[in-house]
Amino acid sequence: METGESGPSDSSWQAAVGQGGGLLRSVGIGSLELEAGGSLPSVTMAYECWGTLNAAGSNAVLIQHALTGSTHVSRGDSEENGWWEGLVGPGEVIDTDQYFVVCANMLGGCYGTTGPSSIAGDGAPYGSRFPFVTIRDSVHAEARLADQLGITSWHAVIGGSMGGARALEWAVTFPERVRRCAVVAACAASTAEQIAFAQAQVLAIRQDPNFANGDYYDGAAPTLGLGLARRIAHITYRSEAEMGTRFGRNSQAGENPISHGRLRIDGGSPVQERYQVESYLDHQARKLVGRFDANSYIVITEALMSHDVGRGRGTLEEALARTAGVEFLVAAVNSDRLYFPAQSEELAAALPGSVEVRRIDSAIGHDGFLTEVGAVGELLREQFFTD
Ligand SMILES: CC(=O)SCCNC(=O)CCNC(=O)[C@H](O)C(C)(C)COP(=O)(O)OP(=O)(O)OC[C@H]1O[C@@H](n2cnc3c(N)ncnc32)[C@H](O)[C@@H]1OP(=O)(O)O
Numbered sequence: 001m002e003t004g005e006s007g008p009s010d011s012s013w014q015a016a017v018g019q020g021g022g023l024l025r026s027v028g029i030g031s032l033e034l035e036a037g038g039s040l041p042s043v044t045m046a047y048e049c050w051g052t053l054n055a056a057g058s059n060a061v062l063i064q065h066a067l068t069g070s071t072h073v074s075r076g077d078s079e080e081n082g083w084w085e086g087l088v089g090p091g092e093v094i095d096t097d098q099y100f101v102v103c104a105n106m107l108g109g110c111y112g113t114t115g116p117s118s119i120a121g122d123g124a125p126y127g128s129r130f131p132f133v134t135i136r137d138s139v140h141a142e143a144r145l146a147d148q149l150g151i152t153s154w155h156a157v158i159g160g161s162m163g164g165a166r167a168l169e170w171a172v173t174f175p176e177r178v179r180r181c182a183v184v185a186a187c188a189a190s191t192a193e194q195i196a197f198a199q200a201q202v203l204a205i206r207q208d209p210n211f212a213n214g215d216y217y218d219g220a221a222p223t224l225g226l227g228l229a230r231r232i233a234h235i236t237y238r239s240e241a242e243m244g245t246r247f248g249r250n251s252q253a254g255e256n257p258i259s260h261g262r263l264r265i266d267g268g269s270p271v272q273e274r275y276q277v278e279s280y281l282d283h284q285a286r287k288l289v290g291r292f293d294a295n296s297y298i299v300i301t302e303a304l305m306s307h308d309v310g311r312g313r314g315t316l317e318e319a320l321a322r323t324a325g326v327e328f329l330v331a332a333v334n335s336d337r338l339y340f341p342a343q344s345e346e347l348a349a350a351l352p353g354s355v356e357v358r359r360i361d362s363a364i365g366h367d368g369f370l371t372e373v374g375a376v377g378e379l380l381r382e383q384f385f386t387d
């Protein structure tokens with residue numbers, strides 16, 4: 001991700017909105033009251049955009065990233081591919097010759113939006129002082145960003161996994177501002193099992209000796225805990241069948257996991273002798289540790305634990321009744337064992353009108369919503385981007 005020029009927090013924002021995409025921008029949205037109490041005094045929202053907003057402000061599309069995703073959906077004018085590369089751009093499914101596409105970094109994140117690693121008013125990072133935030137809080141912050149960009153209602157709000165939770169929360173909180181909503185590999189409220197997996201991840205970080213109650217920014221980061229959290233999470237993102245087919249019981253090249261102590265000495269240090277799947281998880285852990293802040297991981301994970309569009313709104317059906325004017329696309333990955341297709345069916349059944357759950361065919365599990373960009377694009381083209 002490259003850093004763009006000044007964002008719309010200054011007077012040049014109207015010009016920025018019409019430029020090529022893929023560059024990180026930011027805008028100040030002022031103080032934000034939080035659902036669980038307390039407030040954040042001065043919030044910056046980071047976002048990227050592609051295409052040009054029309055004079056009526058009616059051609060805007062919001063794409064919501066998943067747990068550790070960033071604003072970088074598409075390469076645009078930058079040098080780095082995005083996480084849904086091929087979906088957004090001139091002539092693509094979400095054609096930036098027609099649509100103005102926005103992706104905002106989640107409140108509490110570490111890709112530009114105010115989060116625990118941001119500098120607070122006293123000149124030090126928030127660390128342990130960063131408040132508990134919910135998915136609903138992030139949606140309120142994103143609405144303020146939309147206000148500043150001049151977007152009164154979205155042509156579509158689209159997201160997968162936590163992005164799907166944010167998309168759905170948008171439709172329920174601001175139904176008058178969402179004309180279409182795509183909820184992919186996500187459900188109406190985090191389930192007991194999703195909360196359970198999340199707790200193990202959060203505890204892995206909190207129990208790292210370097211965590212220092214979240215105030216580790218002037219010392220060593222809790223990388224072991226964050227790496228363990230990613231391993232736990234990544235197992236839930238992939239299917240049992242994929243791991244069996246891809247790795248089986250194979251040993252990692254040059255390593256022998258059936259050996260005394262499963263350790264060998266390399267350059268004077270003990271090194272783990274691993275199965276291939278262990279090496280794979282080590283790699284996933286190392287990659288995340290290199291690009292993500294542990295406090296943000298906790299804040300966003302706990303926000304996702306809080307996800308429940310029905311909270312304070314009566315029954316789920318009563319909450320979703322607010323969305324009567326919104327057209328929905330609900331899609332599930334058929335091998336997803338974190339956000340089971342049955343949970344998408346429950347959401348669809350509770351929505352007003354008749355919504356059929358569309359399937360994304362992938363053997364890999366939950367991450368299929370990221371790897372099967374073509375299938376996601378076809379569903380979107382069919383229902384939301386027909387012209
Ligand atoms: C700033 C940012 O980058 S934000 C990025 C936004 N990202 C997201 O939103 C999601 C984060 N990403 C992901 O979750 C995943 O990377 C996905 C879902 C996108 C990728 O899934 P896949 O394409 O199926 O990749 P997969 O899980 O197979 O991992 C492949 C990696 O494992 C490595 N690998 C495979 N087998 C092994 C092994 N035995 N030992 C070590 N490494 C291994 C590969 O070399 C490859 O490494 P690389 O990613 O560094 O090139």
Ligand SMILES: N[C@@H](CCO)C(=O)O
Binds near residue numbers: 066067160161
């Ligand atoms: N791989 C995705 C999965 C979360 O849904 C991420 O890290 O954001």
